[in-house]
Amino acid sequence: MSTLFTPLQIRGLRLKNRIVVSPMCQYSAQDGFANDWHLVHLGSRAVGGAGLIIFEATAVSPEGRITPDDLGLWQDEHMPFLQRIVSFIESQGSVAGIQLAHAGRKASHQSPWKGGAAIPPDADGGWQTVAPSAVPFLESESTPLALDQAGIDKVISDFREAARRALEVGFKVIELHGAHGYLLHEFLSPLSNHRTDAYGGSFENRARLLLEVTKAVREVWPAENPLSVRLSATDWTEGGWTEEDSIKLASLLKEHGVDLIDCSTGGNVPKAPIPVGPLYQVRFAESIKKQAGIMTGAVGIITTPQEAETIISTGQADLVLIARQSLRDPNFPLRAAHELHDEVEWPVQYERAKFRS
Numbered sequence: 001m002s003t004l005f006t007p008l009q010i011r012g013l014r015l016k017n018r019i020v021v022s023p024m025c026q027y028s029a030q031d032g033f034a035n036d037w038h039l040v041h042l043g044s045r046a047v048g049g050a051g052l053i054i055f056e057a058t059a060v061s062p063e064g065r066i067t068p069d070d071l072g073l074w075q076d077e078h079m080p081f082l083q084r085i086v087s088f089i090e091s092q093g094s095v096a097g098i099q100l101a102h103a104g105r106k107a108s109h110q111s112p113w114k115g116g117a118a119i120p121p122d123a124d125g126g127w128q129t130v131a132p133s134a135v136p137f138l139e140s141e142s143t144p145l146a147l148d149q150a151g152i153d154k155v156i157s158d159f160r161e162a163a164r165r166a167l168e169v170g171f172k173v174i175e176l177h178g179a180h181g182y183l184l185h186e187f188l189s190p191l192s193n194h195r196t197d198a199y200g201g202s203f204e205n206r207a208r209l210l211l212e213v214t215k216a217v218r219e220v221w222p223a224e225n226p227l228s229v230r231l232s233a234t235d236w237t238e239g240g241w242t243e244e245d246s247i248k249l250a251s252l253l254k255e256h257g258v259d260l261i262d263c264s265t266g267g268n269v270p271k272a273p274i275p276v277g278p279l280y281q282v283r284f285a286e287s288i289k290k291q292a293g294i295m296t297g298a299v300g301i302i303t304t305p306q307e308a309e310t311i312i313s314t315g316q317a318d319l320v321l322i323a324r325q326s327l328r329d330p331n332f333p334l335r336a337a338h339e340l341h342d343e344v345e346w347p348v349q350y351e352r353a354k355f356r357s
Helices: 036-047 076-091 149-169 183-188 208-220 243-255 282-292 305-313 324-328 332-339 348-353
Strands: 008-010 013-015 019-021 052-059 095-101 173-178 227-232 260-264 295-299 319-322
Touching (some): 052 076, 173 183, 243 260, 282 295
Parallel strands (some): 019 319, 173 227
Antiparallel strands (some): 008 013
């Protein structure tokens, strides 16, 4: 058996293989509600054999959405359709996880195919964005409101309540989105956090909000259920968040009950010089895994079964997260098993098409 198809135990959860469908925004919700698109999109990846499927960045509050079309979990009414999707995923032997997020200063934008532009707070469909400091992502965009203590307390409460709903829905994994220039990442990076209070300045202060959110989520998230955090391991910009910061933070997160770091990069600075290419982020998963002593997931232009197998077999990461390649090939895990000469269970409805040696 290839290492890619060996099970992985995380707390009380056993994943059947090391392939994860990475959270990918679909910008197809209305008022935060999931619909048939999400059922078919996510359900097809479960049919395709992934061990874990993480739902897209799901806003913990209306103002935490990237776009008006984002998925949400800020009210109980969002739960029933999500339960339907989770039930189907589990019927296929996969595990359902959800990424909880707040977009911070990168909120209130159009969906990509609608132009992707920022929607001013006084425009139809727009709202006031918030951030650690009154610094917009782009100079041309509206200035976000710097969160006061009441606003910070609300963010923490919103994450806690979304986690409570996620548990009731039936999700087995929560991932906190601390990457890509969204709110928790904005607090971490000195490029976006110019505060002088307990949430700004030193590394410890800039990490405070993420640690407080983690603690609040763990208060309602069962001890047997895994908790992941997605980090941008570097801002790729001088004076910003660094790989060394990520290693130090990962150690602290482990102490706060986090089991896995999903290792991405960038997103907090426009036009950062990111050396995008095959496997370009894997080295961060490896360094965080080895130096912080925590499980990691590797993500970023992993497109072949052989690449994924090498990442796991050489100990660079514990999981591989497949994003765009999963969009191109929903059955990537089934094809990977064939190419790596592994025998895996297929849906009985598809067995007539099963790859044969």
